[in-house]
Amino acid sequence: MKNRSLVSINDFTKEEIIKILDLAESFEKNPRQNILNGKVIASLFFEPSTRTRLSFESAVQQLGGSIIGFASAATSSVQKGETLKDTILTVSNYSDLIVMRHHVDGSARYASEVASVPIINAGDGANQHPTQCLLDLYSIRKTQGTLDNLDIAFVGDLKYGRTVHSLTIALTMFNTRFHLVSPPELKLPSAVKRHIKEANLQYEQYTDFMDVMPKCDIIYMTRIQRERFPDPLDYEKVKNAYILQNQMLTGSKDKLKVLHPLPRVNEITTDVDSNPKAYYFEQALNGVYVRQALVASILGLA
């Protein structure tokens, strides 16, 4: 994928995704190499995202590359009213690759059309966050030994969860059985379900979390936010129904792993953390290897 921008997971075929995951595996075995020596990576976080930014910056620095950029729009020329286009054109002059996070949907695609260097989308508003999707796929494959024919449960806010949408669409390439657990107000949008149907795959929808517990190989947790409910009473009714507690995992499959894109607030109680089925912190670590694989392959160095 030399010189190619990574904007949306939907731009990638199954083969291309697997190639990136394989490369990430080789970086996991050997994460400190000097292959980015002399390369300058711009890290433009118009919207703060500490976790994603640090993961990228750690990935680049472990490979010997240097980082320029900013961690929030407040410390950039956006503050002075500069357009995204002008910022991207300018930073293109200073760097070999741009990692960009922006609060506006579609900003990454636009930046990739304007920039003379490749763009990696580190999240564009409510739209895409492809590196999160790839690290989720990497974590699933690593813990299950395969991506094919798995029972995967998505729990919580399936309506607004960007990571859930991207990952669901990506998993339709792998013959997944989908178990969708959410309050009725926060069901997976029909536009996303259409992808499941078009792939001739099955999904089931649940409101009771415990119904899926014995069935799944992966539980992908998300947070239900109070502000998603116009009526606060509706939130009060469901707020405790989708919290994962350690004793709920009794009776689940041995190979089950619990994933979460983080940050967690209260949707997984801390007593789960010491359960070997908890995988969310390792999942975050996998993000470093996946980002190393992406940066290296886009720069034509792996």
Add this chain to the structure above:
Amino acid sequence: MSNKRKELIVSAIENGTVIDHIPAESVFQVIRILGLDKTDKQVYFGINLESKKFGTKGIIKISEKYFENVEVNKIALVAPSATMIEIRDFEVVSKNNVKIPETIEKIVKCFNPNCITNHEQVETKFRVFYDENNDLKLACRYCEKNTSRANVVFL
């Protein structure tokens, strides 16, 4: 009433374009999309005319004006049944059904207020597709959200 008389309900034109078979309710929208409310050419229109095919229809005749494909595409979204008839010296020179293109550029606004096309000067680009109910949808190249026909706003 003879057939000839019927045709003349809206005046014949010597040179120009006749847009026929417009859904009656879309005539004013077509006028606006094509900017005919601002033209200095002679424009005639009729609404709720009899139509064998559709029951009622609308028709617009514009003197001394011919349309490019990109302009014609604009009206396909509101009047997919329309026919573009080119008239020269009172004769029909060509007759074409308008076609909804596979992609729509520049002319439609993205429905998503948080889309980059509504924040910076970016020309919109959509891929046209039909959903499971066979309803036309426009998929934004940038924010990847779908704008349905009911939410289409022309730029």
